[in-house]
Amino acid sequence: MITIACDILVVGAGPAGSSAAREAAARGADVIVVDRRAVVGVPVQCAEYIPAPLIGELHLGRGFVVQPVKGMRTFLNGRLLQQIVAPGYTIRRDVFDQMLAEEARKSGARVLLSTTAVSRQDGEVVVRQKGASLSRIRPRVIIGADGPRSKVAGWISCNKKELMPAVQVRVALAQLMEFTEIFLDNRIYGGYGWLFPRGNEANVGVGMKIRNGGDRIGRVLQELLARLAAEGKIKGKPLGATAGWVPVEAAQTLRAGNILLAGDAAGHTHPITGAGIPQAVIGGRMAGKWAACAVDRADLSALAEYESEWREFFGEALEKASSRRRLLEREWDRLEEIVKYCWVTFKEYHSEYE
Numbered sequence: 001m002i003t004i005a006c007d008i009l010v011v012g013a014g015p016a017g018s019s020a021a022r023e024a025a026a027r028g029a030d031v032i033v034v035d036r037r038a039v040v041g042v043p044v045q046c047a048e049y050i051p052a053p054l055i056g057e058l059h060l061g062r063g064f065v066v067q068p069v070k071g072m073r074t075f076l077n078g079r080l081l082q083q084i085v086a087p088g089y090t091i092r093r094d095v096f097d098q099m100l101a102e103e104a105r106k107s108g109a110r111v112l113l114s115t116t117a118v119s120r121q122d123g124e125v126v127v128r129q130k131g132a133s134l135s136r137i138r139p140r141v142i143i144g145a146d147g148p149r150s151k152v153a154g155w156i157s158c159n160k161k162e163l164m165p166a167v168q169v170r171v172a173l174a175q176l177m178e179f180t181e182i183f184l185d186n187r188i189y190g191g192y193g194w195l196f197p198r199g200n201e202a203n204v205g206v207g208m209k210i211r212n213g214g215d216r217i218g219r220v221l222q223e224l225l226a227r228l229a230a231e232g233k234i235k236g237k238p239l240g241a242t243a244g245w246v247p248v249e250a251a252q253t254l255r256a257g258n259i260l261l262a263g264d265a266a267g268h269t270h271p272i273t274g275a276g277i278p279q280a281v282i283g284g285r286m287a288g289k290w291a292a293c294a295v296d297r298a299d300l301s302a303l304a305e306y307e308s309e310w311r312e313f314f315g316e317a318l319e320k321a322s323s324r325r326r327l328l329e330r331e332w333d334r335l336e337e338i339v340k341y342c343w344v345t346f347k348e349y350h351s352e353y354e
């Protein structure tokens, strides 16, 4: 079994991993990224919406943009409750992830695809590359950016985050749309349905918690599709389907020993909206920066700075969302009364709940 040494091993070439790798490599660290996928970003498991300010943060151009979005309409049990202006974009998530991985490569990171991190033994990470025998990587720092069901998080006993299932189809739109639509509904326990327009098509999905005696997620999605077709918003049969897990709870710690967690591996999606791309990109960069500092200073205590910086930037917003999620689940049967305290676009969300 061959052993390769490097400064930083990043597990996962999603937005968190590629952003971390780019940042660390640009600071001079010797970085290896492994991803079990054969092609970065494929298959897509995402509704593919990003808020407009993220584009300016990225400096990647607009090659991944499908269409601009003007704002959001929020429905409660089928009736329109609110329409707001909130600029954003729907994107090609596969292209987006590939551009981020390319940036990491250009900064000097080695990106190894079809390569799965299998286990950790004596400070080395055992990886299996498709068609090759096992090898070992000996890094000074490991960044776990391996998504919601992170193996790396398990290595530091941080993999007990709560995950919510989400299912989605791609479907033809009956006419072009400029707003995303959010469907809050008593039958979509702890979550919501969505329609995100992407040119002539839309991503329509449901993310929800499963409770005994409650509706099954697949059936809820079918009913949402039937309703949207009856309302003349979508047409025809689904053109494709995907599913995934959304963390609705952050990990207790982002760091142990020489390991950092970033993005969904750390549970950094927004506990109410399930959006996680901005946190993955920005948090990934922070992880890469502090990992490179730790290597440069030969002092792992620099990794603690990642946790502090991350909490300063995102901590308050995600804690608020966590507390509103607890309220939402506790008072679910009073959804009509509490909804404005539990969905981010209402002013009540930003005030105290009595």
Ligand SMILES: Cc1cc2nc3c(=O)[nH]c(=O)nc-3n(C[C@H](O)[C@H](O)[C@H](O)COP(=O)(O)OP(=O)(O)OC[C@H]3O[C@@H](n4cnc5c(N)ncnc54)[C@H](O)[C@@H]3O)c2cc1C
Residues within 6 Å of the ligand: 011, 012, 013, 014, 015, 016, 017, 034, 035, 036, 037, 041, 045, 046, 047, 048, 049, 050, 115, 116, 117, 118, 145, 146, 147, 148, 150, 151, 166, 167, 168, 205, 242, 243, 244, 245, 246, 262, 263, 264, 265, 269, 274, 275, 276, 277, 278, 280
């Ligand atoms: C249905 C759905 C819709 C969503 N819609 C949106 C949205 O519209 N907007 C938004 O902001 N967020 C959305 N999210 C959340 C968003 O997709 C995630 O927050 C984001 O992908 C997190 O990026 P990441 O890099 O942390 O993880 P990921 O994108 O999951 O990347 C992890 C990578 O790690 C790799 N990997 C995993 N295990 C291993 C291993 N052992 N060895 C090697 N590689 C490994 C995977 O192959 C993958 O490439 C959605 C999520 C779901 C499920």
